[in-house]
Amino acid sequence: MILKMREFYFIFWKEIRYIFVDGKTKAGYFLFGIPLLFTLLFGLVYSPDTLKGMPTVIYDQDQSVASRSLILAFSDSERFDIVGVVDSEEAMEEYLSSEEAMVAVGIPADFAKHIKSGVGTEVLLSVNAKNIMYPNSAMNFAKEIITIYNIGLGKKLIEAIGQVPNQALYTAQPIATRIRILYNPTNSYTPFMLPGMAANGLQIGIILAICFAIVREYKNQELWSHYPACSIVAGKLVAYWLGGFCAAIVSVSCYIYLFDVPFQGSLENLLLIYAAFTFAVTSLGLFFSALAPDEIMPFHPIEFIYFMPAFLYSGYSWPNIAKNSFADFYSLLLPMNYAVDTIRDILLVGYAGDLLRDVLVLVCGGVVVLYITIGICKYRVKKIALAKKSEVAV
C-alpha cells in the first residue's frame, strides 16, 4: 500500500469541508460539541467537590452534658447537617426510611453514666447505604469525630485515676496517625472524575462524528476506482484526528482553567497522550464506520455495546486490582484503558510511569485497526462492484 500525497491531500481537504462546511451530518458539531458539553456539564455537576451536609437525624436517649457535646461535634462538622432531633427509635427509623435523613446518630440511655463508671458505651451510626457515597463519607467523618471525642474523654478519665494531664494524653492515644492523601489532598470529586468524563465525551464525540465517514462513500464507486483505499482511509483519518485533537485541547483548557483541575505535569506529555488517544479512537471510529450496514443505519450493533463499558472498564473509577480475568482481558482492547488513568496521573501527580508504553500501545493499536479498516473497505467495495456487474448482466 503506497500513500500518494496528492490523493491524500485531496481526500483530506474534501473531508475537512464535509466536517465543517457542507456535511449534512453535522460532524463538526459532534466532534467539538460533545466533548465540550461533557466537560461543562460534569464540571458543573461535580463543582461542590465533596459530599457536604449529609442530612443527619439525632436520637439522644441520654440528654446529658456528655451526649450534647458529642452532638455539638457532629453539628459543627460541615459534613453533617442535622435535620432532626427525635425522641424515639421509630421516629429515627421513619427519618431514615423516608430518606429525609441519610445518617442517624443514636446515643443510648446511660451514655454519660457508663462513661463515668468506666463500663464503656457506644454510639450507633446508621447510614442508608443504597448510594455508596453516603456510607463512605459518613463512616470516615463519624470515626474522626468519635476518635477526637474519645481522646478528650479518655484523657480526663485517666487523669481521674491519678496521672498528670500530659501523661494521660499519651496514655489515651499512644499512637497517633497522620494521614496524607497525596495528589488530591481534599479528596475532591472534580480532579478525580472530570478528566475521565471529558475524555469519555471526547471519545463519544469522535466516534459519532466519524460514523458516516466511510459508509457514505460505499455507493460512490468512482471514488474507489480513482483513489486507492489507503489514501481514502488515511485522508479521512487525519481530518478527524486533527479535529479531535483540537477538541481535546478545548476540553482540557476548559477543565483546567474553568474548573481548576490541577495540572502538575508537563504540557508535552499531556499533548502526547491526547494525540495518541485521539488517533486510536479516530482509527476505531473509522473501523466502526467501515463495518456499518448503510447510511440510514451508520452504526454496527457492536458500537451500542461499546460506549458505556469503555469508561467503566478502563480502571479509572473501579480500580484494576478489583477486576477479574475477563474484565482484565476486555479492558486490554479499549483505548480508554491506556489513556484516562495516564491523563489523570499527568494532571494530578505530574508523572505517569506508563506514558510511553501507553502511547506506543495506542499508536500501534490504531495502526493495526487502520490496516484492518482498509481491508474491510476493499472487500466491501469489491462486493458492491460485483453485485452491480451481476445486476447489469441480468
Place this chain on the structure above:
Amino acid sequence: MMWWKIATCEFKGIMEKRPKLLLSMFVIPFFYLLLFGNLFSENSIDHIPLVICDESQTQFSRELTQRFEDSDRFSVIAYVDSEEELEEYLYKKKTMVGIGIPKNFTRDVKSGVSAQVLIDMDGTNLMATNVAMIAAEEVLDGFSKQVAAKLLEKQSGVLPQVATHKISPVELKTRLLHNPTLDYQLFFLYGLLMTSFQMSLFIPNAISMLIEYKSGQYSKSKPFHVVLGKIVPFWLAGTCAYGLLLTIAVIVFQLPAQGNVVEVVLLGSGFVFAMTALSNFIISFFNNLLIFYRLAIASSVPLFILSGFTWPIKTMPFLVQEGARLLPFTYLADNLRSLMLSGEAPHLYRDIAILFAYGVVMLAFSVYRYKKIRFAKQVKVPV
C-alpha cells in the same frame, strides 16, 4: 382506524418486517448487564497494594505490620528502608498506600511519649482511596487501643477490661442499611442496566414514527389514535423487556429483589410510557435519523449522572438539579434501586404519577406536532 386497531396492525407489521426494533430493547441492555455484572463481580475492592517502611524494626513494630499483613483489604507488596523509597513507590504508582513507622516508634510508645505512624495514600482514584483509608484507620485504631490499654494496665494497675473502657470510652458501631457489605454490584448494576435500557428504548419508537411521517400510512385516522397506536406496542414490549431484564439480573447476579412486583412494574411501565412518548415528540423535529440516533447515544452517560444515581442530586448546583427534574430517568433510577434493595422508596407513588403525567403531556405534544406536520403536507400536496 381506532388506536387499538392501529396498535395491533403496527405490532404485526413490526414483527413481520422489523422484529429488530422490538428485540433491540431487550438484547442491547442484556449485553450491558453481562458486561457490567462481570465487571463488579468482585463486589468490593480488596488486596489494595501496600508498602511498609518500618524504620523501627522491633518486635513491637512487627506486631503492627503483621496486622496489615493479616488484613484482607491489603496485600503488602514490599518493605522499604526509607521514606524516600516509600514515596517513590507511590509516585510511580506501584502501590496505593504506604505506611511509615518512625525510628523511635517503640521507645516513644513505651516511654509514654506519643509516637506517630504515617499513612500515605495515593489520592488519584477516590473510590479506592476511600476504601483504603477506612481500612487503614481501622487497623491502626485497633492496634493503638490495644497498646493504650496495656500501658494503662501497667502504669495504674487497672484491670484490662476497665483499661479499655477508659482509653476508648465510646465505641462507634456502624449499621449500614440495605447494603451492609457496601457491595458495588448492588450499588451500580440496576442503574447501569436501566441506562442501557433507556438508550435502546428511545430509538425504536422514533423509527416507527418517522416511518409514519414519511409514508402517511394512517393519514386517514385521527391524529390522537395514530400517535397512541404507534406508542402502545413499544410501551407494552418495553415493559415486558424491563421485567425480563430485571428478572435475569436478579437470577444471574443474585441481586436482591425486595420490592413489591406490582410497584416495580408500575414504575417501569410509567418510565417506558414517558420515554416512548418523549421520543415520539422529539423525532417530530427531525427529518431523518442521522442526528437523532447520535443524540440518543451521546446523552446516555449525562442522563445517568444527572439522575443522582451516584453523585447525589441534592449536592448539584441549582440549575443542574432543575434540569435533572425534566428527565424521566431521574424518577426511575433511584426509586428502582430503593425498591429492589429495601422494598420501599419514599416518593414512589409521587414519582410514578409524575412519570405517567409526563407521558400524557408528551403524548399531547406529539399529537399536536403530528397534526401540524400532516396538515402542512396536505396543504403542499394539492399545490
